[in-house]
Amino acid sequence: MNTLPRLNHAALSSELFKKLADVSLTLARRGHVDAALLHLVDVRASQLNGCSFCLDMHSKQARLHGERELRLYHLAAWRESPLFNARERAALAWTEALTRLAPEGISDALYAEVREQFDEAALSDLTYQVMLINAWNRAGVAFRTLPGSLDKAYGLDKAGLA
Incomplete structure (x- = not known):
């Protein structure tokens, strides 16, 4: 595959x-939604969408903001991992549902689960975050933005993950 x-x-x-x-x-x-959780959302959507630029960038941002490496490793299998709390699980389920919209849309059960963890303002912001990362992912995948190419400009070189 050409990755230029x-x-x-x-x-x-x-x-x-x-x-x-x-x-x-x-x-x-x-x-309305803490930055640590937004980083997890960004990484998970980027995994689902196969956006190597965004996956690289948001993993580094998460590490710079104190996220543990092991949790980043477990993110692809968050349902089976004991490392995520109920709020994080709800956000990740919401992220996956919005990133890969099913023909029937979002179930009432999932909405109820997410509403138990997020008030209206936080859920609205979380939804916009998922919308945004999906937009960024689509540009990154379409135009093959090189992972790490903006590390210095964004201060991500300080993550020590190059």
């Missing part, structure tokens, strides 16, 4: 890229 980058979408659509980045920053600052 196709084009620089950030430069070619710079205004759109900036607006999407602004929405991402706004969500991160709102505080």
Whole structure:
């Protein structure tokens, strides 16, 4: 498989890229969902979507923000792992359901499970986070953005995972 980058979408659509980045920053600052959980959501969606750039970036961000390596290793099998609490499990289930929408949509059972863990504002923000990471993943996969190519610009080289 050819893994060479196709084009620089950030430069070619710079205004759109900036607006999407602004929405991402706004969500991160709102505080309805803690940053550690948002990193797990970003990593899990990126795993599902096969976006190596985003998987690389968000794993490094998670580590820089104190996430344990073992939890990152277990993320692909979070249902079987004892390392995630009920809130994290609900967020990961919501992430998977929104990332891979079933023909029947989102079940009432899943919605009820997630609502037990998140108030309305937090659930709305969590949903937007999943929407955003899926948008970023689609650009990363479509244009084959190179993993690690923006580490220095984003300070991710400090994660020591190169």
